[in-house]
Amino acid sequence: MTLWPLMFSLSVVNMKKTPLALAVCILSTPVMGFAAEKIAADMVITNGTVLTMNPNRDIIENGVIVVKDNKIINVGDKTTADKYKATKTIDANDGIVMPGMINTHTHAAMTVFRSLADDVPDRLNRYIFPLEKRMVSEEMSYLGSLHGSIEMAKGGVTTMVDMYLFEESSAQAVKQIGLRGIMTQNIIRFPTADGKDAKETIARAVSFIEKYKDDELITPGFGPHAPHTVNKEDLETIKTLSDKYDVPVSMHVAETEKEFNRFKEQYGMTPIEYLDSIGLLNKRFIAAHAIFVTDSDIALMKKRDVGVAHNMVANIKSAKGISPALKMHDDGLRIGLGTDGPMSGNTLDIIGQMGYVAKLHKLANKDRSVMPPLKVVEMATIGGARAIHRDDELGSLETGKLADIVIVETQSTNMQPIFNPYSVLVYSANAANVDTVIVNGQVIVENKILKTFDENKAREMMQTFSKKVAEIAATL
Numbered sequence: 001m002t003l004w005p006l007m008f009s010l011s012v013v014n015m016k017k018t019p020l021a022l023a024v025c026i027l028s029t030p031v032m033g034f035a036a037e038k039i040a041a042d043m044v045i046t047n048g049t050v051l052t053m054n055p056n057r058d059i060i061e062n063g064v065i066v067v068k069d070n071k072i073i074n075v076g077d078k079t080t081a082d083k084y085k086a087t088k089t090i091d092a093n094d095g096i097v098m099p100g101m102i103n104t105h106t107h108a109a110m111t112v113f114r115s116l117a118d119d120v121p122d123r124l125n126r127y128i129f130p131l132e133k134r135m136v137s138e139e140m141s142y143l144g145s146l147h148g149s150i151e152m153a154k155g156g157v158t159t160m161v162d163m164y165l166f167e168e169s170s171a172q173a174v175k176q177i178g179l180r181g182i183m184t185q186n187i188i189r190f191p192t193a194d195g196k197d198a199k200e201t202i203a204r205a206v207s208f209i210e211k212y213k214d215d216e217l218i219t220p221g222f223g224p225h226a227p228h229t230v231n232k233e234d235l236e237t238i239k240t241l242s243d244k245y246d247v248p249v250s251m252h253v254a255e256t257e258k259e260f261n262r263f264k265e266q267y268g269m270t271p272i273e274y275l276d277s278i279g280l281l282n283k284r285f286i287a288a289h290a291i292f293v294t295d296s297d298i299a300l301m302k303k304r305d306v307g308v309a310h311n312m313v314a315n316i317k318s319a320k321g322i323s324p325a326l327k328m329h330d331d332g333l334r335i336g337l338g339t340d341g342p343m344s345g346n347t348l349d350i351i352g353q354m355g356y357v358a359k360l361h362k363l364a365n366k367d368r369s370v371m372p373p374l375k376v377v378e379m380a381t382i383g384g385a386r387a388i389h390r391d392d393e394l395g396s397l398e399t400g401k402l403a404d405i406v407i408v409e410t411q412s413t414n415m416q417p418i419f420n421p422y423s424v425l426v427y428s429a430n431a432a433n434v435d436t437v438i439v440n441g442q443v444i445v446e447n448k449i450l451k452t453f454d455e456n457k458a459r460e461m462m463q464t465f466s467k468k469v470a471e472i473a474a475t476l
């Protein structure tokens with residue numbers, strides 16, 4: 001009798017295609033002998049165009065993905081569903097089924113400051129640092145990260161790499177929404193709201209790491225702000241501790257020409273060479289931006305196996321420059337896409353980045369054939385997983401990987417017609433086309449509705465807090 005739920009769900013799918021199929025399905029039900037051989041599963045996704053992003057980059061038309069617990073246990077054509085008896089069936093309704101996207105660099109908590117002082121020169125010192133000094137608290141970090149996590153979840157981001165103050169409070173929000181987070185505690189040499197100096201924030205990071213080290217969704221780590229804003233001896237401590245705890249280090253690197261020139265003058269080294277001299281460049285290191293890097297820096301980053309976060313929208317909005325991300329991708333570096341914080345790039349979904357990544361690299365190279373959509377989707381998925389050294393379990397839809405899956409609907413006018421799904425995703429889709437989001441086998445967004453938190457409540461909390469932000473901002 002337990003066969004019925006699957007039969008019913010399959011017939012629903014078939015009914016849309018042909019009434020004959022439904023009839024065949026119903027007629028086949030007396031053959032209960034085969035039923036016992038069906039394999040139990042938690043979820044079957046049917047009727048979608050599956051972009052596997054596996055090593056062959058296989059696309060399966062009318063494909064099926066089977067999930068049990070938090071893992072993908074099968075990926076195949078439409079007949080695959082027949083082998084399973086699932087608790088839940090999701091009809092993708094001809095949508096694009098893809099791996100969850102990975103945002104390799106952000107500061108989710110900063111959503112509370114979004115749209116403030118957008119185009120002011122030297123904004124970091126004039127607005128961001130003074131605002132943070134007066135406004136950042138555990139409450140702000142939680143609230144901003146909650147809001148940011150909702151935006152990411154609804155935009156198809158399933159994993160983020162975050163760096164901020166009071167990072168443990170951010171982690172609580174990320175976990176509540178049900179996303180994966182590589183959450184790195186910010187460390188900087190100035191006094192901040194969460195520590196009087198780097199030593200205090202390093203201690204804060206260690207306590208956070210010890211508490212969350214074995215968490216299923218949260219990977220805690222160190223977030224030294226940048227090579228020029230953290231003292232060398234503190235970077236050495238971070239290097240030693242990241243080895244000891246085997247945790248990630250995320251850092252802004254080679255973000256401005258000024259930073260590059262400063263290190264050349266002061267140390268006779270590029271920022272990348274300087275960090276390597278401290279021993280920080282290794283498989284735990286995620287370099288955000290990496291705009292001002294030489295060819296030998298790129299070779300060194302590859303040799304040291306570091307990850308790179310390419311934040312195109314934030315980089316061009318701040319007029320900093322276009323990173324050699326195309327060369328890094330083609331040279332085989334571990335490179336993914338990032339949004340940077342919502343005061344820099346303003347949005348937190350990765351779909352919104354993809355079109356800019358494709359188009360700006362074409363413009364910079366004066367060649368429309370470079371950075372085709374497939375490369376961009378690679379960076380958004382498996383590339384991001386490689387950048388965080390989790391490509392053995394994330395970034396593609398393959399048997400044995402963690403069940404982080406996104407369905408992008410194709411019923412909206414902007415999504416039709418579809419001759420090339422990668423082109424549609426990169427050039428015409430937007431975050432609002434994301435229909436279903438699954439993280440670690442749990443459905444957190446379904447039919448475009450967040451299931452893990454009341455979105456109206458989150459908005460009201462933000463609106464209340466923003467009144468306080470406006471009062472402080474008016475005094476700067």
Ligand SMILES: [Zn+2]
Binds near residue numbers: 106288
């Ligand atoms: Zn940043």
